Amino acid sequence: MVRLLFPGSKLNPVTSIPLRPEPAPAAAERSDAARNRERLLLAAKELIADCGTAGLTMDRLAERAGVGKGTVFRRFGSRAGLMLTLLNDSEAAFQARFMFGPPPLGPGAPGLDRLTAFGAERIAYVVEFGDLVLAAENASRGRFEVPAAALWLRHIEVLLREEGFDGDPWLMAGSLSAALDPERLLDLVRRHGVPPERLVDSWRDLVTRVVRAA
Amino acid sequence: MVRLLFPGSKLNPVTSIPLRPEPAPAAAERSDAARNRERLLLAAKELIADCGTAGLTMDRLAERAGVGKGTVFRRFGSRAGLMLTLLNDSEAAFQARFMFGPPPLGPGAPGLDRLTAFGAERIAYVVEFGDLVLAAENASRGRFEVPAAALWLRHIEVLLREEGFDGDPWLMAGSLSAALDPERLLDLVRRHGVPPERLVDSWRDLVTRVVRAA
């Protein structure tokens, strides 16, 4: 198996796949850069708290943090990159739970139970961080290149195989994770008023059918 | 059942749900408006043929069609709206085939076969019109408000019920149609080099499992 984990995350005691890969730790961060990073992250959180995700524009962020606009883009690459960075901590926690945490989400439970729990957890996550997740999705290079997405996919794929899935596990994992697409989930919850528990039920039904019909 | 069809499409002999709803036919279109609509549509097609979808900017389109920019937005509402209009004909044809055409896509075949055929057809459609479909997806109000999307969903839902599906057919239909998300399909085909037939196989497998596991 490919080495998916690596050490050095400052955000979580446990190793994790960053939502947004930091630059190689080879060269230490310069002190002014570190200071500006802190300023920017703080300003971003304040801005979101005050004006919501939509109120965070790159110009305003730069102004509020007292840095130039170029600095913002140098640091985060894009608006989506910034959002990804803001989600990094909670994403790391999520990863820790489904990879190393207690069952049924973590190892120790049957694959099907873990799949179900994974979906439930992901649904809760998306509902909780709604706008942030949405804003992070518009990465220039598509939402499929986010490293963490590859990890979720792989996780689902592994669980499918563990359950003896005999089809095309990689594509099936992709189809399943499409059902957890944040834009869809939030559209259902917000525009159609679907309660998250109903989404969880439908997810359980879906994975059960996919796994059972062997 | 809700009345989903209505008469009056100029694009297809058979009634269809427009990708982009035209203004109510109550007030006839003024002659200058009609002339400019033609010019714009023609210019848009030329522009796309010459420079690809990405090369079509609203400014350039306006200039090429010899109209003001305001006119372009008055007509199509947004860039995505324009793309939707450009896809209207092929979408109508697609709808006609799965609603009234010959089996297995059209009525007359078992629900499961129709579901399979629907996915295959949709995959082919997305692969064929790739960039256009992608550009049409960025509608300001999310890709779930496109009227045609509601029709696809409903179609899948009806077929599920026909097969005696005993879960939550509406949500399950949504999960299934998420598997046909154009961005995902095109990412698989273009970035990962997955042949469309493999996508079709996986779709067939998915719907079969969902329907069978009753």
Added chain:
DNA sequence: AGACTAAACGGACTATGGTCCGTTTATTAT
């Protein structure tokens, strides 16, 4: 024909993400 009106027009203007490149600065080597 002439006036009237609602619709259509057009292009300047705004908002915003993202880029460029000349300038400044933290760090390191001597």
Added chain:
DNA sequence: ATAATAAACGGACCATAGTCCGTTTAGTCT
């Protein structure tokens, strides 16, 4: 301490979607 250098900085600049509103015009009514 000084010089050298790679990195970081900053803000003017660009591209593009979308808005606004004063002006023009097609169609209609008398």
